[in-house]
Amino acid sequence: METKQDNIIAADYSEVMQKSYIDYAMSVIISRALPDVRDGLKPVQRRTLYDMYELGIRYDRPYRKCARIVGDTMGKYHPHGDSSIYEALVVMAQDFKKGKTLVDGHGNFGSIEGDGAAAMRYTEARLEKLTQEVFLADLDKDVVDFLPNFDETEKEPEVLPVRIPNLLVNGADGIAVGMATSIPPHNLGEVVDAVKAYMKNNEISVKGLMRYMKGPDFPTGGIIVNKDELLNIYETGTGKIRIRGRVQIEKQKNGRQLLVITEIPYTMLGANIGKFLNDVAALVETKKTTDILDISNQSSKEGIRIVLELKKDTDVENLTNMLYKKTRLEDTFGVNMLAVAEGRPETLSLKQVIEYHVDFLFEITTRKYTTLLAKEMDKKEIQEGLIKACDVIDLIIEILRGSKNREQVKKCLVEGVTKGIRFKSKASETAAGKLHFSEKQATAILEMRLYRLIGLEIEALEAEYKQTMDNIARYEDILNNYDSMAHVIMDDLDQIKKEYTVKRRTTIENAQEAVYEEKKMEEMQVCFLMDRFGYMKLVDMNVYERNKEAANSENKYIFTCMNTDKICLFTDGGRMHSIKVADIPLGRFRDKGTPADNLSNYESAKEQIIYVAPMEQIRNGSLMFVTAASMCKLVKGEEFDVAKRTIASTKLNPEDYLIFVGLADEMEQVVFQTREGYFLRFLKQEISSMKKTAVGVRGMKLTEGDAVEHAYLLEGHREYNITYKEKEYSLNKVKLAKRDTKGVKPRL
Template identity: 35%
Template sequence: MSSAPADRIVTTNLRNEMQRSYLEYAMSVIVGRALPDGRDGLKPVHRRILFTMHELGLSPDRPFRKCARVVGDALGKYHPHGDSALYDALVRMAQDFSMRMPLIEGHGNFGSIDDDPPAAMRYTECRLTQLSAQTLLTDIESDTVDFQDNFDGSQQEPTLLPARLPQLLLNGSSGIAVGMATNIPPHNLGELVSGLVALIDQPDISISQLNEHILGPDFPTAGVVLGRQGIRDAYRSGRGSITIRGKAEIETITRSSGVERQAVVITELPYQVSSQSLELKISELVNDGRLEGISDLRNESDRTGVRIVVELKRDAYPRVVLNNLYKLTPLQVNFGVTLLALVGGRPKVMTIKEALEVFLNFRIEVIERRTRYELNKVRDRDHILQGQLIALQHLDAVIAVVRQATDVPTAKVELMARYELSETQADSILRMQLRSLTSMEADRLVTEHEGLQIKILDLEDILARRPRVLELIKEELLDLKTRFTSPRRTIIETAEGELEDIDLIANQELIVLFTEQGYVKGMPCNTFNIQKRATRGKSGGKVKEDDQVQHFFSCSSHDTVLFFTNLGTVFALKGYQLPMGSRTTRGVPIVQLLPIPSEAKITSMLAVQDFNRTDEYLVMLTRQGYIKKTDLKSFAHIRTNGLIAIDLEEGDELRWVRLANEQSDILVGTAGGMAIRFHCDSEQLRPLGRTARGVRAMRLKNGHDCLVGMDILPWGQEAEGDLSEVSESTDPPELESEEVPVNQGVPCVLVITRNGLGKRVPADKFRAQNRGGQGVKAITLHQKGDQMQSLRVITPGDEIMLVTNRGIVIRQSSDEIPLRSRNAQGIKVQRLDEEDAIVGVTIVAESVDLSTEENSGGL
């Protein structure tokens, strides 16, 4: 045996060689086998299987093909590894208990949740599902992704698939690499689309806000997620532990002998837990004496679903047995989330927002590449059409050139020289048939050319403007949501003792002040104690001489406060997000809290407790008297940059917004002391969309009058008379000082003037009439320059707060304000300094406790 030549021996450090070789091996496993790509959410093996099936034409409308054929093609062309691993990956993509949305449709035995193995690949058949065909492989021929050589350079395979949905989160992924592992749970398609749309509309959205759209994992085997803290941890840091329970109920069953027994019936299992392993564990625990009270165990599962019956002994406590099953068996397991994927070719642990951003950036790139590909095709076709149209314009000369040429190359050169044509255009002219010379064909070419020019401009606009690309992505996502979404399967329950974010904030009643210059602050309601009528009150906060209080209302810390602008847009903040202050502070500019445009002004503010009320509406009234109502749920998800609430005519602006339902009545008042009442049902005011303008609410008597307010009669109090009997101009004779009796609990209308006069009028004194009328008198104004400032609906016992433009606040019981007729003038409610005036009235909720000692004195 001869020794190796000296020039072929390389001396190296063993430590360095082992380190380098192991690192190359580790990276090969990480990138090439174990971890999914953050963009299309697939590992190479899944990507190669799906691309192979696409090449074989196994679309959802084609016949099934043997799995052995798919495995063989993928193995021979793209994936040089074992056939069993390849087949296992194919089988998993077809199992509806492994994938939330299966990517392959299987025909034959593909295993079961009982841990039964699938049949051999020579027996089973497969094809692509509609979801994978339309969300993973569409546009793959449109130069949307890069291709690379396969392992031997004989074929080209895609480095990615042009995914339209975030497969990384939709179906999840798991894999163990060298020194790291990924474990991503599946999610609901509809929730993911909602989260992506919210991210497109609001790029700076927080993870907590995303969590309102993407509630948590949605496992194919359903089950129950116990607690939300693990979900929050996983979404915020990329790592977390989620507790999953199977669904079990305690039932009374009857044996064949007629004896009744209690039993724990399990109908849903935690994700990746087989019924066989659960049965085995229960049997072991019973035999070891660690689990007592069980007399029999039966698996009654069939094609309709899982049903495992754990029959109990006569003296067993069912709830104790069930709790022990949760504690000791796989009926309750922990799913350790590690949101790890390849980003830029490197492994990275991501938050839920980062994962969506990675997919969204990839989708933007795909749309731009597809658009560029389509643009080039359209330009090439239009280039040929332009040459053919030139030939038709000079038809006789072109025919003469072709007839005089000795051969085709000579004719082509002559045409290119005479008419400045490209080689492609000259070739297309020489290939034109005689039938294309007819006038009808010529018109068709002109029409096609004009259509292509329009399409070119549209495609160029998409490439030039990012908002167009994002809009296309939104349209595709919403279309896919409509076609493929399914209801959530996994229930998310709050664990015992677990606190929500909002639970950490005390729910207290607040008074919110907003000034004309845009300063806002909240104060605890018990900052102001009850005072006697006609006192001056004391300051509710520092207000600059050139500023004044514009809006004044009460809410709770947990409410959502809606800010409506004069431009018809709406913004939202939680009550606890408002800056808190004392009576001596001015507040914080609203522009520091919300991205309100400089030309917009806040004209109405409203607190909403629950957006899921299907019977509630937002009623909006503009300065020019247009009114409309819109479903409250339409405002459940308001972007950071606002939402359109109403369409306005030029010169009009949104002024008042209130909550109402179909049984409510609407009360609208004018500065001249007039008021109109009409029903809020669909006959008088039908529901309209967010972008609608509305209809006419009230007709003013003269050009000097204007609307000053709107409120709702939500108690369904019957108005005297009916619509057919009401005359706009008839007011019954009433004495100005007449005291009007009223029943306890019957709503009244509180009328307050700018000069501090006020009274209560029974609501039934305002008769219901048709929308669009002039209304009836609500108060008689005697003082010069006085006008009706506020029209509010109250009940006996309510407390009210009044604020002046200088920020002076007084709180008093509404019972101290006497009842008067509609024609009465009213009495002094608050004494005002010279040049001061009432600007706002709000009603304090009954839940506010005023009995604290610190508030027993005056302000």
């Protein structure tokens, strides 16, 4: 008996992974994250709109539950999570995110301040009139190809026959694999004008197109302040647009002024409005400005209204510039006009987007009028047959009465076969033998009702035939003449513009860089206090002197520093966090203080502070680092004088951690104390001076399971006493030895 052998195929793992990942990446890029340049829609948006069209949820019909739409879309066309479908549906209904909403939402669809939409079981939706008439019209005229859905039980359109460049009108954003798209929304009327300009002259430049389409038109309004940079952005498809919120000044009866923000940058949508309010509050708390008395968010359905109450003598222009600089009242919108064009992702210029769309317009218009022409040709054939039949109606009635069945009549009308039919006269039979109708004409004659023989009905039939011939002539002219088709497309665009365009909301200008004069901080010496729980505060030097005894007993770290300096926190995890002294509240002696977690990236749950010092002291000295595994080194303090708030202060081996950091300039000797009670004293000069990225050298040989617990720095001629096993012990008594030796246990 033969045994069946397995067919094992050897494959290189890296090649399989590479191919699989590329396949996955392309699937995400083409089928999920990026819009198609033709209709400006991602697959989930396209499928949702088509499903609503199929369900008959038109703009002039009642709303339907979003849960029904989402479920139907997921079951028929989009086999992904219901949340992704519903989120796409919600965004298409939010007028503060889209240039033109595509879905008419009924219920809670979220707010401009970042509130989420209600659950899909509560909300309802239907198509907007624009979507139905501009995005989904003519689907029955074979204008686009239909593809099988995921399980080949339904057909879905490859692309929607959108008659405006939706990629520009509504913009797009999406993150794929290794690439992302970010296209701002534009004004519908301006986009239509740019398309028409291209159709009249396809040699037009991007600069020429921008005479019609000035730039982005964000639904949140605002002011674009780098007008001169827009040309390069639209030529390359990438760049950064700077947007500012719109600010107004209102005067109150008490003489105070209100700075009112009525429009926000598009990038401030959602949670960033709350962040902006917090940033303004932080400017007040940190004394960066003392001009703001109160801030309130009075936004409503009528629009954005964020009110800042100011002091009477406030320099409003300087304060506004500070808000532009320090908050998101001025922000950048990164443009990357990436879309799927001809089946592959491509970064497109403004002209390329319009060019692709115009080509698509000509394609769908050609297919539409080819379908219409074919229908009119069918109508013409039938109408000619009926008109011809009316002229010989008596003969046809005679054939009908003399025939035995329908097939016999049809054969006579089409081929002139009279065999088996009883005629009243030989002349009638001869005339019948000369009949030559087409199959379609014969069917139409057999289905014709008698009332069509009324004189007026015959006249109406002839009028219909004339109309059909006119339509055929017009359709053939459109299909055979580029100018005629272009004229039809432009008339259609004009109609869309007339009905759906709105006034531009975003102003475009060239504005100067926001410059504000920051009030110089009065330089003064302060006392820094930090307790063992990580709460820190600053007090005036006189306050410290009056409470010196209490301060020294209650706090772990105490030193004087300038209010213009930085405080450095070294942790056992080998990181250094820096905090500006100016950011630490200057308070009363009995104030609790502020946790280090609130003023830096320090996380008390993950790391412990082992050393704190002002940067001025560190910058001019050297620091000694000691780890539990006895690795040690000296590092120049200037290496820690960096702009970053958090850096790695040293390199640690796995499972190792810092147990000591300290200034070592005035010290001559080092003492290590281990968990098991070994002490080693050696000269500081035996420790190498290294970079902060080095691990260091071994300071002490440890027995298995032992670790360095304390390290001490000693001056040469000074007595150092510690409490060891509840007794006082002098470190100077430890025998002076060499680095990287075992050390000794003291005899008490």
